[in-house]
Amino acid sequence: MLGEQGFLRISIAATVMVATLGVVFGILSGSFSIAFDGVYSLADAAMTGLALWVSSLIIQSTRSDAQSGRIRNRFTMGFWHLEPIVLLLNGCLLMMVGVYALIGAIISILNGGYELQFGVAIAYSAATMFVCAVMALIGIRLNRRIRSDFISLDIKAWIMSGAIAFALLVAFLIGMAVQETSAAWLASYMDPAVLALVCLVMIPLPVGTVWKALSEILLIAPVDLQEHVDRIASDTVCRLGFVSHRAYVAQVGRAKQIELYFIVPEGLPAKTVEEWDALRDEIGNAIGDESANRWLTIAFTADREWAE
Incomplete structure (x- = not known):
């Protein structure tokens, strides 16, 4: 073909x-x-x-x-x-x-x-x-x-x-x-x-x-992609009781570049690495378009400076 x-x-x-x-x-x-x-x-x-x-x-x-x-x-x-x-x-x-x-x-x-x-x-x-x-x-x-x-x-x-x-x-x-x-x-x-x-x-x-x-x-964020990622991140913040999130997106050629940071409360009960990975998989599946052309980073931190 x-x-x-x-x-x-x-x-x-x-x-x-x-x-x-x-x-x-x-x-x-x-x-x-x-x-x-x-x-x-x-x-x-x-x-x-x-x-x-x-x-x-x-x-x-x-x-x-x-x-x-x-x-x-x-x-x-x-x-x-x-x-x-x-x-x-x-x-x-x-x-x-x-x-x-x-x-x-x-x-x-x-x-x-x-x-x-x-x-x-x-x-x-x-x-x-x-x-x-x-x-x-x-x-x-x-x-x-x-x-x-x-x-x-x-x-x-x-x-x-x-x-x-x-x-x-x-x-x-x-x-x-x-x-x-x-x-x-x-x-x-x-x-x-x-x-x-x-x-x-x-x-x-x-x-x-x-x-x-x-x-x-110039890495100008596409409006539709930014709104999509923000909506999923906001739902995650509300559902899991996080403080807030920061999303950075760009469309470069056929690739979508997404960096997503979640601000979690200080003193949050510890989770295993496997639990954090499972949460990343859940968020990644919600964002969709999983392929070699999607560059997705998801991080969790209690320090806002890491997300700014």
């Missing part, structure tokens, strides 16, 4: 193919927008490769073989923190490429546009749009089961590339249609005009991903 890494490998291969076609057809047709599409695809392939590498590290660190043991000994806190960093770099790169292309398109329009080989450009746009649509549909179906941020961002990239190809196809068809009419002067402006329009739509798309990744890098 196709998984996250399998899809990312296929995505890289398809992206490199589209990028190569974009550069070649951009030169043959004289289209800056097609060349931009190729460069955009190359940047996306590089970032998808980086995402694949991080995904492999995260998965490998959760295994129990000797090599994974050596990795965990060197990186005892895991690799989850790399995931939002890659997503942030990816989103920022896509936006910067879009801004650069928009500036170039505006300059071309002000300079009167340029001649274009519409036949070659139309062939490229149609082929690219088909590849993008297939990859986006495969990714959407797969991510309903996996729910991977890497695949989610890759799907957005394919949709963006497909939107570019579609807009180019429409513009090139219009440009070819008006060549023998009184509006033939419009043909020179088709390529930079549609590129500018696509960039205006494309630039804001990664903003949500960038903000989410930045909030994870």
Whole structure:
């Protein structure tokens, strides 16, 4: 069954193919927008490769073989923190490429546009749009089961590339249609005009991903996770007669990091280690989502300073 890494490998291969076609057809047709599409695809392939590498590290660190043991000994806190960093770099790169292309398109329009080989450009746009649509549909179906941020961002990239190809196809068809009419002067402006329009739509798309990744890098506590943990901790405090609790949570990539401290009354009757462990298991089960991606620490203390 196709998984996250399998899809990312296929995505890289398809992206490199589209990028190569974009550069070649951009030169043959004289289209800056097609060349931009190729460069955009190359940047996306590089970032998808980086995402694949991080995904492999995260998965490998959760295994129990000797090599994974050596990795965990060197990186005892895991690799989850790399995931939002890659997503942030990816989103920022896509936006910067879009801004650069928009500036170039505006300059071309002000300079009167340029001649274009519409036949070659139309062939490229149609082929690219088909590849993008297939990859986006495969990714959407797969991510309903996996729910991977890497695949989610890759799907957005394919949709963006497909939107570019579609807009180019429409513009090139219009440009070819008006060549023998009184509006033939419009043909020179088709390529930079549609590129500018696509960039205006494309630039804001990664903003949500960038903000989410930045909030994870800054360890901003997710509201829903904080409320969930606080509710369980408060119930435990009331049920067992503890004084209070302190909860520290963060979502870092696919990992949930939770530190939970319970302030117990001074002079509380002693419990065995096994009894404390059983209580930790009970609280952990109530929090849920027990997996290799949950980092949960539960401590009990009568000194508030240990919990602050």
